[in-house]
Amino acid sequence: MIASLPLKKITLMKKILYISIISFTLYTLNSCKKSSLDLLPQAQVSNSTFWTSTNDARLALNGCYAYLNTNNNTSTGYYYAYDDGGSDNAYAQYPWESNATSIAAGDIDATLDQGYNNRYSFIRRYNYFLDNVDKTPMDANLKKRFIAEARVLRAFTYFELARIFGPVPLLKNSYTDPATTAVSPTPQADVIAFVLSELQSAVTDLPASYAGGVNNETGRITSGAAWAMMARVQLHFGKWADAAASAQKVMGAGYQLFRKSAITADDMKDDYTNLVSFANDDDKQKFYKGLASYEQQFWAANEQSSKEIILASQNVSNSSYANGNGLRTLFPPSDLGGWSSITPTQELVNAYWDRNGNTFTPPNAATRATNYNNGTVNSAYLAEFKNRDTRLYASILFPTSPWNGFTSGYNFTWGKGGNNNSKTGYNFRKLVDPAYTSADWDGAQDFPIIRYAEILLTYAEAKNEASGPDATIYAALNDIRDRAGMPPIAQATINTQDKLREVIHNERRIELAAEGQRLFDIRRWNIASNVMQNIYDITNNIVQERKWQSKFVLMPYPQSALDHNANLKSAQTAKGY
């Protein structure tokens, strides 16, 4: 009993208590050995303990592959669609979404960064991987393949840098020393020589396909992808014979255009009988099959079966913006919940062939405006959309065009002047998968970076430039046309190198519309000064004033790069900026 304890004892106990409070603090202080300040991060791996297993190497290689993923890299994936907005194919109406608005307007200066810094952050990843992977204990063949995959990604990124900016600093090793000063740009030709030699030497270590599963995920770089990149690089820089040869390597690798074997009732949901005059039922079947084959190659449901995809930026659905295909939001009009961010120009609409595969002659702009009659269109207006290339119906929403796949009973009307509606009068439907309509920025359909149709077009163009028309060129082009339900090229009239060139250029424009090729095509064909003209809407009102200067062939280095690397200054001036 406490009460019976002598007073002295209580005081003593209290004393012990107080002393213990003080001594506890002294004890904890004293126990602070050196180790108490040694705290390491729990979410980061140390470079010094990494690179110990196959899985480590695989993870680091996946870090490199992030280049293909739009969520991690706003210069690639479906963002390539913005590149069309910088060309005569499309209008990107929001200057804050991309540089395309300013590029098309001819407002190009160092305030724009057309993916310079972004791409170098991946160069850092590739170099880091290539500098370290060697020390990983793993299967030698797999390691060789991993290295080849990373080298191809690096080469592809350098190609894009050189294509956009011309001379760029060529860093081949990882950057670890903060004291190292800025590097001078390497001439464009030298960068490209490096790109080609890298692709050439990597291709032998790559398989033709991947079976899926750990270390063999589909979507990795194949030998076909490396050849296809080589073809693209060689074509861009006018190495015609090389480009044709590279394309041929791909053509012999088992790829083929996606074709629906049979059409279903769903494929015929949109009624075109008032727009297309079918000769007979076979003709109708051919049209709908071509329409379905062209449009549905971009749908998620066909990704596994299609042999057309050579390299893609893969997406998954239901991921809250991250990793979903954003074109569902960027392409459709406001009444389908879209933003009309990138919309087709009248010039692109005009480029689609007539149904016989011949050049279409559009009506005069003033007549069209009259016929459009502020949305209450007359029959003369519809004549413009009668009997055209199947790919027009598969790619573009024009006034009155149906899209039952997206919303049952839907017919496009142009909400002129309305918020998030098209400024040109047209919207894209190509590349949008109607299986994913409910959520913003969602869609599991992959965005094709390289597909077989491009290879056929590259082959046709390169071969025609190298040696003039021959049967293999017509065959390649007719494969593309036939897939779309279009008749073959009239070989009898299109019989010279020049005539064939014209057909190839236009075929390339419409087949690859909205896939990011046109921006560079008009530069390498040197036609930008002709085609970068003011654009007008259906009512013949101006949409955007466009200006062209020859220096726009190359983009300027962004201001921050100039601020941090004095060596870029003279190269910038040499480019005319």
Add this chain to the structure above:
Amino acid sequence: MPGVTVAVKGTTEAVSTTDNGKFSITAPSDAILTFTFIGYSSKDVSINGKTNLTVVLSASSKALNEVVVVGYGTQKKVNVSGAVNTVNTKELVNRPVTSLTNALEGTVPGLTIISRPGDVGGDIGSVNVRGRGNLGTSSPLFVVDGIPISAGDFARINPNDVESISVLKDASASAIYGSRAAYGVMLVTTKKGKEGQMLINYNAYYGAQKATVLPNWLSSYDYATLRNEAATNAGKTPIFSAGDLQKIQDHSDPDHFPDNDWYKLTLRKSAPITEHEINISGGGKTRYFLSGSFFDQNSLLPGKDLQRYSFRSNTESQVSDKFKIGSNVSYIRDGLDNKSGNVSFTTLNREVPLMVNKQSNGEWGSINGGQIDGTEAAGNPLRTLAEGGRNSYVSTRFIGSVNGTYTPIQGLNINGLVSYNTYNYVSSTFTSTVDPVLNFNTGAPISGTGVTPNQLDEAWETNSKLLTQATASYEKTAGKHYAKLLAGASYERYDDRTIEVVRKNFVNNDLNAINAGSADPLNTTSTGAINANAFESVFARFNYSYNDRYLLEASIRADGSSQFAPGHRWGSYPSFSAAWRISQEDFMKNISWLSELKIRGSWGKLGNISNVGNYDFYDGLNTGTAVILDESKQDGVWPGKLYNPTLSWEKVTMTNVGLDAGLFNNKLNLQLDVFNRMTNGILLTNPSLPDEAGLIYSTDPNVNTAPSANLAKVQNKGIELSLNYNNHIGDFKFSVGGNFSRIWNKVVDLGGQGDQISGYYVNRVGAAIGSFYMWQADGLFASNADVAQHATQSTSTKAGDIKYVDQNGDGKIDGDDRVVVGNDVPYITYGVNLTANYKNFDFALLGQGVTDVKVYLEDEASQAFFNGAGVKAYTLDRWTTANPNPNAAYPRLLASADNTQNLKQSSFWLFNADYFRIKSLTLGYSIPKSILQKAHIRGLRIYASSNNPFTIRGDKRLKDFDPEAASQRAAYPQIKSYSFGINLTL
């Protein structure tokens, strides 16, 4: 004298004197009685067997005995040789303010409080002492009852619990806190119980909050006509036909052409704010102070409510002659409950008056100016409020400490302290499935306007801080000499852990547990992080004074931190100060008007670590989802932050010279300080790294991979003045106070590099931190001829567009023409306060202002028709062909997509953010004691108070933003409030 406490010394027996000053108390005949009364020196009188005692109390010389709380102790104010300001805590209480931080605005020179507007729970303000000294965070250290706490803990302290706040500003005052005191120390002492009878205080107020100012959007007809003008200016056809305009004007077709004021539709006109606080204190050998409070603040957004409960308990026990123990416990719980969907103010700013809220058929609006608009329909804030979902959070902050002091011999105190803080935060956000809006024309759902699937985000954060500290001090007076030595050591360990889980696809919108969502990997994500750091410190201070005239102080602290690599962890921080109380000298004795005159000087070094990440010295790799391969997410690893193992402390060297004076029997008090603070080795993203290194420069530490190095130097020179005058004219007592501070801030060195540009800010040698760097606007082009003569700006530039100054005269406007055009840091701040008492009435006013500050407002905040948004009233005074005024308030109207030339970053979009604001106004009435006594009530006061009632602003152009708001597109408005309250003492 009434109300004097008479206590029997050494017992708990105590009484108060009555109205006429009489008292009676039962006490042993040899006892000693202690008489205490506020403002008077306490007096001990031996009874010596007498039964009648007459005692005369003398007014204490307040100036002489006033004690100031300093680091690890207290000091007599007259003996302080560093720059310390104390806050008049009377100015803090009874105001409907949302945080202690905001209540401090305008009270102390050199203390810059920024009360950014924010929604409930987010409007707690931020503090800076003596200007921004580095290129990142320069927040002071907060210490309450000897325990370092976070800025968030500080902000939530109930002002009624505060006994005193000392602001330690110079090196000498704060060097004892070493590495974290570079930007000052805010020392809070909470109220303790006083020996004597139990006192009960009850304080409560109830008030209404309103917006100080709301964006001034034009209504439908103006919107439509100006939109047409914008289209015409771009060479395009008008959007609205004459028929449309007619319908807009006569409001005849509200299903297609409504006239909505979205702020009015969305926000409540006023929202209540209320607080109840009760505290009980008293004691004998064990003294106690207990308080509890309840604070309830509703948001202007309907359905949203913040409730704060706080509890505090302080005890002190003199358990024996040599031992004293004490405890402090505080617990603060913030609970936000939002029954409505989350409305983004950017979205609200985007809704135009011609957008229908609800169609006549009862469906949500789908039509904007006659056209279907899926985007604004989806963003409809009223639909979001009604159907969007709900969110809530609960944060709890617990601080508990025990301390013991052992005094083995007089003058020697050995003190131990252990404290443990924990913070817990749990939030839950449910985003409901929402059906798509129906197309009013066709009845078909507009895809993309719905929300599916539904989703629940649950986040949890917990952190803790352990502090153990031991100090010993010894003081001795020998004749005219006085000396004190203090030494101590401490260890701190901070641990933080976060987890966030998301699941989608709940069966319905009513479930709240994460388990009710889909476990499919596509429908669930989880993230989490761990952060920890530790500190070891030893410190000492020596004070010496001679004859209360000559004062000397020296201190040193050494800190070691886990945030640096071994070998770079320790830093030591010495300081010295001296003061001379001239008024104590014999030759000053007969200058009667001068009561006190002291000059002070100090020099010292301090450190800063708040811009260093926990693991910046570490060579780490980042992990996460890298890519989709095999049509599924793939994990990846990639190089993270490029590390810098040589990273070390930012070091501050500070010199301070000050003067304290009391004139006319201390009726007029003056404190003047002049300082020079140089910060060396400021962390700077290494500017010698070219972009090609592939490092990502980002303010988000999870993204940023660019390493920092100790490179830059920033200088702050400043002057601070505070003046107070107290007097009375008969029954009319009054005080007038003012404070002023001016800081000259400049970047002295950037590691030998040139300008560091980040967005529209620049860090430039010779310029102040917070400098806006952009093109300088020189009015507008009067004519196309004017455009042609001027340097080339853009291919689209026409008459009526902004004219940018061609700084280098090269005939083109590019990056090289950017200049410093203003600053967003308030380097001149001032405050005034007035109090007056007449009989039972009291009045108080607190005002505060800043000068020479600009704010950059872009996008919807200032730019017409930005991405489909509306147009503000100030554009009515715009450039037109009919009014080609080069100094018009707004350039020619253009929709944003046609307007890249004017929307480039330029000084045109900078607005004057100077203001002088009455922060607080109070009028009170104390019920006369004669009435109260019958009800045994010691005191009762009723009052009316207002926060932010009046503002004088510098901006004369846009006029619809709050000058305390940040550079931003849209945000919750700043609040002014009116309240009534009572203070009751039992």
